[in-house]
Amino acid sequence: MEKSSLIKELLSDFETISLAEARKYNLNQRFDAKFLLPLPILNQEIKNLKSFFLLQINENGQSLSTYETDYWDTEEMQFFGDHAKGRNKRLKVRKRLYSDTGDCFIEIKKKAKGKTDKLRNPSSLPQGTFTDEDKVFLRENNIDPDTLKKTLSVVYSRITLWSTDREGRITIDLDLEVSNEKEKDLFDHIGIIEIKGSRHFHTQMLKRFETPLLRYKTSMSKYANGVIHLNEYDSTKSKLLHPVYKHLLKINNIE
Secondary structure, three states: OOHHHHHHHHHOOOOEEEHHHHOOOOOOEEEEEEEEEEHHHHHHHHOOOOOOEEEEEOOOOOOOEEEEEEEEEEOOOHHHHHHHOOOOOEEEEEEEEEOOOOEEEEEEEEEEOOEEEEEEEEOOOOOOOOOHHHHHHHHHOOOOHHHEEEEEEEEEEEEEEEEOOOOEEEEEEEEEEEEOOOOEEEEOOEEEEEEEEOHHHHHHHHHHHHHHHHHHEEOOOHHHHHHHHHHOOOOOOOOOOOHHHHHHOOHHHOO
């Protein structure tokens, strides 16, 4: 199926919620789950959600948004290492530009015991550097910006669906492009579904998704995925990587 046909199928007949209305609901503290899907499977699953979800649209009536994100890590790649090893407590530092609105934020994502806590602060451009205000924000959260370096850039298109009870949302990411200072690559044959919401919403959605999509469930992050792919890790020799990331090395062959 062509991408244009897929998107049309995903978005048709959904009732909508405005971006202004959606911003009233804070999900910075939430429970997450991710599924990495081939596009035909993604299409089959999403078209069954129309009765339970609202499609988020911006002030121009657009439902597909572009996100541009830069990630920072330590010289030793500590944040990536904690994630790849499957450690329970880990964090990410990123700067995200919402291209359609021009909003930009410096963000810290902390994860512990399955719960995600996202801290963020408005930031000015350019993305590739820390402003003085960014550095203050990081230091206030016990992160030394002088020990960090930019390691990866990620660009993708996102569709957002809100549950009718507003307890959670599902995001659908397409056309994932990852790059570093040397190279870049595009994953245009997969989609990433993320469940984000209250414990109750998380539990209910897992019941809905778990059986048909069990083989596609992953703890992957876009950051770890990009680092692994661009650095060509050898899954047959590496003792560092958590098993799920060894699977991601075969991402281009997923069926």
